[in-house]
Amino acid sequence: MKAIKIILGIVTVLVIIFFSTGLIIKETNYTVQVTIDKPLDKTFTAFNNLEEMAVWLPEVKSVEPIVVKPGVVGSEYKMTVDNNGQTVTMTEKVLAFIPNKKMTLYFDAGDMLKTDDYIFSETNNKTVIVKNVACKSNSYIMSCMFPYFKSKFIELDKKYLDKFKTYIEKQ
Numbered sequence: 001m002k003a004i005k006i007i008l009g010i011v012t013v014l015v016i017i018f019f020s021t022g023l024i025i026k027e028t029n030y031t032v033q034v035t036i037d038k039p040l041d042k043t044f045t046a047f048n049n050l051e052e053m054a055v056w057l058p059e060v061k062s063v064e065p066i067v068v069k070p071g072v073v074g075s076e077y078k079m080t081v082d083n084n085g086q087t088v089t090m091t092e093k094v095l096a097f098i099p100n101k102k103m104t105l106y107f108d109a110g111d112m113l114k115t116d117d118y119i120f121s122e123t124n125n126k127t128v129i130v131k132n133v134a135c136k137s138n139s140y141i142m143s144c145m146f147p148y149f150k151s152k153f154i155e156l157d158k159k160y161l162d163k164f165k166t167y168i169e170k171q
Helices: 002-024 040-047 050-056 140-169
Strands: 028-036 060-067 076-083 086-098 102-108 113-123 126-136
Touching: 002 140, 028 140, 040 113, 040 126, 040 140, 050 060, 050 140, 060 086, 126 140
Parallel strands: none
Antiparallel strands: 028 126, 060 076, 076 086, 086 102, 102 113, 113 126
C-alpha cells in the first residue's frame, strides 16, 4: 500500500509540473545558425526559390499562393507538408522581407503558431543565416508540451538549414 501511495505521489507531482509549464512558459524560443560558402545574393535568391524548395525541404509537398502582395510583405501561402505519412496543411504569412538581409515568416499549423525570423549576413564571401524561432499555441496542452520538445525543434531546424547549405554549395 505504501508503494502505491509513493507512486501516486510521484505521478501527481509530475502532472502538476507538466500543467504548470503552460502557465510559466508562454512561448518557446531558440536560435539556429548556418554558415554557407556562397555569396549572400546567390544564397538569398536560392533560399526564396519556391520551385527548388522541395530539394532541401522534401517534406513540403506544395506551396500555393493565397494572397501575393507587391513587395512580398503580407503575402500568404497555403503549404501542404508530409509529417511522417500524415498530411498537414498550414498557412504561411510573410511578416518582413528585406532582400539580402531579413525575412520573417509566420506559420499557423492549427495547434502550432510559429514565427521564423531569418537574418542574412555576409563575411568573407560566405553567408551566415541566423534563424530565431518563437513557438506558441492556442491550445493549453500544446503550450505545456512545447518546452519539452525544444531540443527536437532545434535539431529539426538545424537539419533543414544544413540541407539547404548542402544544396546551395553544390551549385
